Structure formats: C-alpha cells, structure tokens
Amino acid sequence: MRLDSDMISYDAPKPRSLITRSLAGASTRPFWLEDAQRPVFPDGPNVPTKWDLLVVGGGFTGLWAALLAKEADPELKVALVEGERIAWSASGRNGGFVESSLTHGQENGRVRWPRDFDTLERLGIENLDQIEATVKRLKIDCDFHRTGSLNFATEPHQAEELFALDPEKIAPAKVLTAAEAQAEVNSPIYKAAWLDTRTNANVNPAKLAFGLAKAAAEAGVEIFENTRVLGLGKDGNRVGVLTNRSTMSVGRVVLATNVYPALLKRYRPFTVPWYDYALMTEPLSKAQLKELGWKNRQGLADLARQFHYYRMTDDNRILFGGYDAVYYPGGRVKARYDNRPATWEKLARHFLITYPYLEDVKFTNMWGGPIDCSTSFVAFFGRGLDGLAAHAAGFTGLGVGASRFAARVLLDLVFGRTTELTELEMVRKLPLPFPPEPLATIGIQTAKWAADKADHEGKTNLILETLAKLKLGFV
Ligand SMILES: Cc1cc2nc3c(=O)[nH]c(=O)nc-3n(C[C@H](O)[C@H](O)[C@H](O)COP(=O)(O)OP(=O)(O)OC[C@H]3O[C@@H](n4cnc5c(N)ncnc54)[C@H](O)[C@@H]3O)c2cc1C
The missing domain is CATH 3.30.9.10 (D-Amino Acid Oxidase, subunit A, domain 2)
Incomplete structure (x- = not known):
C-alpha cells in the first residue's frame, strides 16, 4: 500500500x-537533575557500624530494595550507601518511561522464556500497578501519569x-x-x-527517585551519599564491607550497582556500558x-x-x-x-x-548516560558470599519499571525465600556473558551495523539471525 x-x-x-x-x-546537565527539591543525605558513617541489611547503590533498584525491605519488616536495621548522589546516574537521566514489560518487549520475552512468558506479562502489569499504588500511597509528587x-x-x-x-x-x-x-x-x-493504553506510564524519574529516598528515610532506612563500597567478603556468618569512610558488618547485602563494576567480580562479564543520549x-x-x-x-x-x-x-x-x-x-x-x-x-x-x-x-538540555546492556536485554540475578549477597544488573535501557521487580527478586534471594519470582527461568539462569575485548567491540559494532541495515531494509539478515540463535541480542 x-x-x-x-x-x-x-x-x-x-x-x-x-x-x-x-x-x-x-546545558549538558540532565534536565531532571536540575530539580531544586533534590534531598541531601549525609556522608558516612565514619566509624564501624552494624546493619541487618545493606543496600549498595542509590538508583531505582537500590531505593526500591531498601524501601520494600523496611516496609516488610520495620525492625530490620537497613542502610543504603551511594557512591555519589542519589539517582545521579541512569535513574536520574532516563526518558521516564515506566514500562510494564519485564522482558524488554513481548517478542524478546516470548522467544527467550516461552514457558514463563504469560506469567512475566502478568507480573509486569502488577508491577506497574504497584508502582502507581505506591506513588499514590506515599504521595510522591513525581508527575506519574498512566499515559499508555x-x-x-x-x-x-x-x-x-x-x-x-x-x-x-x-x-x-x-x-x-x-x-x-x-x-x-x-x-x-x-x-x-x-x-x-495499559502498558506504560510517564514519570519525572528524578522526582520519583527522590520521593522513594525520602520515603525510605522516613520509614527508618539510613541513607548515606558519597559513600563508596570498595570491597566485601565473608566474615563468619556475616559480611564485612569496606567503604571509603569506614567498615561495616552486615547480615546481608543487596548489590544494585547497575553498569558500574560488580562487587562480586564473577558477574562483571555479564554487562557492558552502552551510552544513550x-x-x-x-x-x-x-x-x-x-x-x-x-x-x-x-x-x-x-x-x-x-x-x-x-x-x-x-x-x-x-x-x-x-x-x-x-x-x-x-x-x-x-x-x-x-x-x-x-x-x-x-x-x-x-x-x-x-x-x-x-x-x-x-x-x-542535552545529556547522556550509561546503560547496563546484557545479552538477554533484561536484568540477570546472581548470588554470592554463601547466599548472603545478591546482585542484579543488565536492564539494557528498560529499568525504570523493572527495577522494582528486580528489587523484590533481590530481597527474596538474599533472605533465602523460594517464591514465584525466584522460580522464574529468567531469575534462575544467567544470560551468556560478553566476550573479552577486543572481541566485545567487534561483536557489538557488527550487531549494531546489522540492526541498522535490517531497520532500513525491513528484513532480518544473517548476522541478526545468527545472534538470535545464539541468544545474543536482537531477536
Ligand atoms: C539516557 C537514558 C535513558 C533511559 N531511558 C529509560 C526509560 O525511558 N525507561 C526505562 O525503563 N529505562 C530507561 N533507562 C534505563 C534506566 O534508567 C535504568 O535501567 C535504571 O535507572 C537502572 O536503575 P539502577 O538503580 O539499577 O541503576 P543506577 O541508577 O545506575 O544506580 C546504580 C547506583 O549504584 C551506585 N554505585 C555503583 N557502584 C557503587 C559502589 N561500589 N558503592 C556505592 N555505590 C555504588 C552508582 O553510583 C549509582 O548511583 C535509560 C537510561 C539512560 C542512561
């Protein structure tokens, strides 16, 4: 036609x-971060401290994990440490699309997780509904609109x-x-x-992140900015954490560090940074x-x-x-x-x-920021330190909504709970890792070229088909 x-x-x-x-x-500053209502949290602590749960990373994943953990158990001593400022990275720079999809689109989900696809779709809609309900309940002023x-x-x-x-x-x-x-x-x-009309909401992402941080702090989570975790290790039946301020002894640790080097080193090959503008x-x-x-x-x-x-x-x-x-x-x-x-x-x-x-x-404003790309295009989940630590990353540019789902999974994993979420294949199985450099550069540039060609020609090509068969990218 x-x-x-x-x-x-x-x-x-x-x-x-x-x-x-x-x-x-x-200006080259991310528009959303120019918000005058940005909360300030202290640095530190500068002396050794003890916590039941430590969350590392003050983006959406970490903020949701801290808030949900504290709301579920107000007695739990929860701290969140952020190496820079709350939501300064991807969570404060994104487009503000809160999508229900947990699978980076239906096609990707259907092909990769056929058994769980319907469940993932339902969980995605529930997740978006619950984000909306939380925004209303906590009266977070963040321009959240279920626009579709x-x-x-x-x-x-x-x-x-x-x-x-x-x-x-x-x-x-x-x-x-x-x-x-x-x-x-x-x-x-x-x-x-x-x-x-159902599967997307728009939000001011920085206002949402700042609102979640304030709500978490009001619920009793101790939040520290400019506090970087340098390393962690098993210490008896607890985790010893070294920060740029002091040391911490923590019962369990949720690692929500996104595109930044994974503190559990074995998970580093599973993401690469892509810059989006x-x-x-x-x-x-x-x-x-x-x-x-x-x-x-x-x-x-x-x-x-x-x-x-x-x-x-x-x-x-x-x-x-x-x-x-x-x-x-x-x-x-x-x-x-x-x-x-x-x-x-x-x-x-x-x-x-x-x-x-x-x-x-x-x-x-014109700005950019790093996206944590994984080969499955969705977050993967890993555990370490005999199950006392859990790590998630790999949202591949679709984490504003999915980060809340990931936070729930992380809490289930770190507290050793078997739930509907932990039984999902997407949660149980790691995607393929990226190869080391220079192979990663060659592979990624080739995939990008093939995707561009397919977009213009309106048909897939051998490179994309091969990558899809290997479960390594665009399906
Ligand atoms: C330009 C752009 C546009 C995007 N648009 C969208 C969109 O419209 N919709 C969508 O769904 N997604 C979008 N995304 C992706 C989305 O923003 C992310 O998936 C999501 O914000 C990830 O949240 P996070 O908490 O996992 O990561 P982050 O927000 O990156 O937070 C991780 C935090 O961990 C901290 N950290 C790392 N290491 C340490 C350490 N050792 N010690 C202490 N702290 C540490 C970092 O400082 C950082 O603040 C976009 C991303 C970009 C860059």
Whole structure:
C-alpha cells in the first residue's frame, strides 16, 4: 500500500544552521537533575557500624530494595550507601518511561522464556500497578501519569507489518492508520502506529527517585551519599564491607550497582556500558501545542530496532532521545562519554524532521548516560558470599519499571525465600556473558551495523539471525 508519507524519512535533509541554532545554549546537565527539591543525605558513617541489611547503590533498584525491605519488616536495621548522589546516574537521566514489560518487549520475552512468558506479562502489569499504588500511597509528587504508549511506523515496511496483524489477537492494543496516528500526534513521518493504553506510564524519574529516598528515610532506612563500597567478603556468618569512610558488618547485602563494576567480580562479564543520549526542549507555546496535537500525552517511540523515544513533561517540554546508542571500545564507564555532540546533532535533526513546524523551538538540555546492556536485554540475578549477597544488573535501557521487580527478586534471594519470582527461568539462569575485548567491540559494532541495515531494509539478515540463535541480542 502506498502512503502519503512514504517519502519522508530520517534521511531527509535539514539545513545545518537550523540544527546548530536549536542546540545553541543548551546545558549538558540532565534536565531532571536540575530539580531544586533534590534531598541531601549525609556522608558516612565514619566509624564501624552494624546493619541487618545493606543496600549498595542509590538508583531505582537500590531505593526500591531498601524501601520494600523496611516496609516488610520495620525492625530490620537497613542502610543504603551511594557512591555519589542519589539517582545521579541512569535513574536520574532516563526518558521516564515506566514500562510494564519485564522482558524488554513481548517478542524478546516470548522467544527467550516461552514457558514463563504469560506469567512475566502478568507480573509486569502488577508491577506497574504497584508502582502507581505506591506513588499514590506515599504521595510522591513525581508527575506519574498512566499515559499508555504509541509506537510509530516511520518506514513503509513497518506500517505493512502492523497492518498484517490480527486485530483480535493484539486487543486491547490496536493499530492506527497513518491518518489516525497523525491525528494523535501531528508528524508527516508517521505511517501507522501501535496504540497500547495499559502498558506504560510517564514519570519525572528524578522526582520519583527522590520521593522513594525520602520515603525510605522516613520509614527508618539510613541513607548515606558519597559513600563508596570498595570491597566485601565473608566474615563468619556475616559480611564485612569496606567503604571509603569506614567498615561495616552486615547480615546481608543487596548489590544494585547497575553498569558500574560488580562487587562480586564473577558477574562483571555479564554487562557492558552502552551510552544513550537525550535532548529536552523548552516549554512549547500554546500555538505550538495546538499544531502538535498529542492531547493524550502518550509515551512515543518508533518501531525500529534502533529507536527514538520521546515524551512530554508536565510543563509541555518534549524529551527526545535514543536511536544512536554508542558502545565505546574498551567497555569502560567514563564521565567524558556523557557528552556526544555528534549524537545530539543527529537527534536534533531527527526532531526537526519529525516536527518540521517546531523549527523555532530551542533545546535547553542535552545529556547522556550509561546503560547496563546484557545479552538477554533484561536484568540477570546472581548470588554470592554463601547466599548472603545478591546482585542484579543488565536492564539494557528498560529499568525504570523493572527495577522494582528486580528489587523484590533481590530481597527474596538474599533472605533465602523460594517464591514465584525466584522460580522464574529468567531469575534462575544467567544470560551468556560478553566476550573479552577486543572481541566485545567487534561483536557489538557488527550487531549494531546489522540492526541498522535490517531497520532500513525491513528484513532480518544473517548476522541478526545468527545472534538470535545464539541468544545474543536482537531477536
Ligand atoms: C539516557 C537514558 C535513558 C533511559 N531511558 C529509560 C526509560 O525511558 N525507561 C526505562 O525503563 N529505562 C530507561 N533507562 C534505563 C534506566 O534508567 C535504568 O535501567 C535504571 O535507572 C537502572 O536503575 P539502577 O538503580 O539499577 O541503576 P543506577 O541508577 O545506575 O544506580 C546504580 C547506583 O549504584 C551506585 N554505585 C555503583 N557502584 C557503587 C559502589 N561500589 N558503592 C556505592 N555505590 C555504588 C552508582 O553510583 C549509582 O548511583 C535509560 C537510561 C539512560 C542512561
């Protein structure tokens, strides 16, 4: 079928002067972290201390683990240590999409965990419902809205794939024609869309993380910032922990350190850092909003393997990110990788192609951050120190919602409970590790090239098929 918008793609030309102008003056600080309400927690402790449970890492995974543990047992002495500031890394820099999927999308889940897929879908929706309920119960002011999502076909072959779907099988999600998609959000590049009202919420991620930290502290969790764990080891039937401040003796330890080097060294080969980048516009004017449509403020993305994601804030800005995630040879986390002008320019160009009538809009912030990529695209779980420590990482860019699920798994594992969650194959089995360098760089760059080619050509290729057979990436 030929669509009016067939000819418009992200390869369309745009004057460079427009792109430079739109980015001029943008700050390289993550927009969400400019929040004045950011709480401050003390450093320390500077003397040896004892805790029943220590949580390492002050992002979503660690915050949920500390809060859930304390709420379940108010007598438990719980501490959380964060090497820098609460939510300074991925948890404060992301797009704020709270997705229900625990499997990084249905296709990935169906192929990798066929036995558990339906259970994982149910647990994912329950997890999102419980996040919403917690936000309400604790009155966390974090702009949480159950907006649903719209995934757009921006290439003709994607539209054809959507139109071939059986409406009954995909209900309550549905496929929109180009005209219907453009009536939701006005862009000449949209050729069709997949609308799902249940599976996504949008949030201001930093406000959510700060709210969780405040709630945990009010419940009695001791939170320490600028407190880095340097090492841990078994000490009798407890765990001895060395920090940059002092030592701790802890009953159990939850390791929620994400992309940073795993404290249980055996889990280091299971993640590599990918850098993802985003832009934030200034607030749109009333006239611009009218032209845009987007009344329902869904979370938006396109249907490619390498996709853009974008959403609106409560003060009518647009966050536009993704597409050009970068793996830097060597696989290290480095502050200088947070800045990548070439990617910001590419994103600005794609933004202007998507919304040509927003030519005058300026970006106020442009930033980046590391994503903990795993070969299964979801978090894996590991134990150590004779079961007194549990570790999770590997969310691969979809951890805002899944981190709460991971926190529950971590607590089950570290307290030795057998539950529905610990019986899941996804929890019990580790994914394949990444090979050492330089093989990792060669493999990842090849996979990225193959994914880009498949996105443009509308068909898979030998490299992707081989990786899928090996359970090493895009299915
Ligand atoms: C640009 C970008 C956009 C994204 N967009 C989305 C999105 O829209 N939706 C989505 O679901 N996901 C998204 N993600 C991914 C999501 O943000 C993460 O999966 C999630 O925040 C992970 O939370 P976390 O707590 O596991 O990790 P983090 O937030 O990284 O927290 C880990 C913490 O551990 C601390 N730490 C590490 N080692 C030590 C140590 N030895 N001692 C003490 N502290 C330590 C670190 O300082 C860090 O603060 C995005 C990520 C990025 C970078």
